[in-house]
Amino acid sequence: AVGSADHRVHYYDLRQPREALSFFTGHRKAVSYVRFLSPDSVLSSSTDSTLKLWNANSGLCTMTYSGHSNDKNFVGLASHGDFIACGSEENCVYLYHRTLDHQLLKHPFSNMQQSNPSVQDEDDPDPTQFISSVCWRTGTNVLLAANSVGTIKLLELI
Incomplete structure (x- = not known):
């Protein structure tokens, strides 16, 4: 998972890195940092002054921290x-x-x-x-x- 200036988290399978498996959409500005909290959850930080917790399997935001x-x-x-x-x-x-x-x-x-x-x-x-x-x-x-x-x-x- 990587953050992007396009306001999204790009989620990849490293065995097939040509294209992202999915995109986590919800930030209003660039995503500056991404880390896995568990195999099923991803945390992202954005210059929109929010952190978001994502379900890695569904790509849905489960919590926004502000x-x-x-x-x-x-x-x-x-x-x-x-x-x-x-x-x-x-x-x-x-x-x-x-x-x-x-x-x-x-x-x-x-x-x-x-x-x-x-x-x-x-x-x-x-x-x-x-x-x-x-x-x-x-x-x-x-x-x-x-x-x-x-x-x-x-x-x-x-």
């Missing part, structure tokens, strides 16, 4: 069991549960003051920063997240 902002940058996507983490262009990490269409948690990355890096300034968000990567530590509820200026945070889901 709340995060993603208009132009790749904002990171990772899954762990029933949890889905993604970044956003407002410099926050979002956590979704596979069965709920709205966010469970939103964790903002705060700006660090240049003169004193230990002082956080959460009232002055920088609109140019975004979460660019998220990754679950294997076998744990620990999420590593990084943003576009190199800030890295280790977050634990309790």
